[in-house]
Amino acid sequence: xxxxxxPYVDDPTIGNDAALWRxxxxxxxxxxxxxxxxxxxxxxxxxxPDGSPMSVILxxxxxxxxxxxxxxLEGHDGFGLVSFLAELARDQGQGITRxxxxxxxxxxxxxxxxxxxxxxxxxxNCQWVVSPPN
Amino acid sequence: xxxxxxxxxxxxxxxxxxxxTNTRWRAAAYEPRIASHFTFTxxxxxxxxxMVPFGPVSLVFAEPPAAWFNNLLAExxxxxxxxENWDSYGARPIDPRCAEAAANLLWAVLDSSTPKPFVxxxxxxxxxxxxxxxxxxxxxxxxxxxxxxxxxxxHREGTEQEITLSGDLxxxxxxxxxxxxxx
Numbered sequence: 001x002x003x004x005x006x007p008y009v010d011d012p013t014i015g016n017d018a019a020l021w022r023x024x025x026x027x028x029x030x031x032x033x034x035x036x037x038x039x040x041x042x043x044x045x046x047x048x049p050d051g052s053p054m055s056v057i058l059x060x061x062x063x064x065x066x067x068x069x070x071x072x073l074e075g076h077d078g079f080g081l082v083s084f085l086a087e088l089a090r091d092q093g094q095g096i097t098r099x100x101x102x103x104x105x106x107x108x109x110x111x112x113x114x115x116x117x118x119x120x121x122x123x124x125n126c127q128w129v130v131s132p133p134n
Numbered sequence: 135x136x137x138x139x140x141x142x143x144x145x146x147x148x149x150x151x152x153x154x155t156n157t158r159w160r161a162a163a164y165e166p167r168i169a170s171h172f173t174f175t176x177x178x179x180x181x182x183x184x185m186v187p188f189g190p191v192s193l194v195f196a197e198p199p200a201a202w203f204n205n206l207l208a209e210x211x212x213x214x215x216x217x218e219n220w221d222s223y224g225a226r227p228i229d230p231r232c233a234e235a236a237a238n239l240l241w242a243v244l245d246s247s248t249p250k251p252f253v254x255x256x257x258x259x260x261x262x263x264x265x266x267x268x269x270x271x272x273x274x275x276x277x278x279x280x281x282x283x284x285x286x287x288x289h290r291e292g293t294e295q296e297i298t299l300s301g302d303l304x305x306x307x308x309x310x311x312x313x314x315x316x317x
Contacts, residue, residue: 025221030252033267041254
């Protein structure tokens with residue numbers, strides 16, 4: 001579903017410079033010889049299997065709440081955490097909407113069709129906030 | 135035993151020329167081969183085979199595969215242990231039939247000198263095989279045994295191709311050849 005057909009509405013209060021964080025599970029770390037670095041696989045950036053949009057966490061909100069980045073990895077041993085800008089998502093035809101959860105008030109969703117190109121764009125243009133364990 | 139064996143059709147490795155138009159690869163017309171019954175003869179035969187655990191089932195080979203293939207099998211086997219929600223975002227366990235398809239496909243197109251891929255589980259229960267080297271990105275997503283999507287991006291030439299793999303493996307062997315050209 002493209003953004004124009006989506007029941008979700010892009011939230012203008014989430015600025016283009018907003019950092020969106022996403023957990024990366026073990027098994028999604030790959031070494032990209034072309035980049036000379038470890039990065040997440042494109043497979044780490046997809047909608048939920050139930051069809052709901054890709055979950056992210058609003059990084060600044062976490063910090064404003066006095067938490068640290070590692071707190072969103074609590075209970076997820078071996079995971080890494082990456083960050084990408086809302087601008088990157090929008091450049092890929094995606095929208096962002098807040099969807100606070102009881103256990104994660106900074107939760108949001110990135111909606112729009114996750115083509116291979118979109119997933120690769122996220123994978124290649126994100127930065128590690130919490131690097132994968134050695 | 136009945137529900138715990140997934141037979142893998144890797145009885146004979148095709149030679150390189152066969153691999154170009156591999157007729158054993160049947161992605162477009164997949165036939166489930168999860169055994170529902172074994173006779174004593176079958177069990178005796180299985181006892182001589184090489185079994186690779188994959189979660190609650192086993193992938194069975196007619197004979198131990200070549201040593202260079204063992205690491206790939208171990209990686210495939212490892213993702214069979216993933217439980218529901220393994221990515222913390224509701225991911226599904228990996229479908230053993232996708233593991234079978236991945237092993238069959240890799241066995242058909244790789245040899246000991248081919249660069250080996252990363253074996254990556256997908257949240258929908260499939261497997262993605264990835265190579266990122268020599269100025270090339272190659273990704274194969276096995277969504278199901280009947281659907282394999284291939285994305286090939288050559289940064290040296292600025293070209294990109296996306297195809298759905300059918301019985302003809304020639305496009306894939308071509309892409310793999312480009313991966314190895316820098317060596």
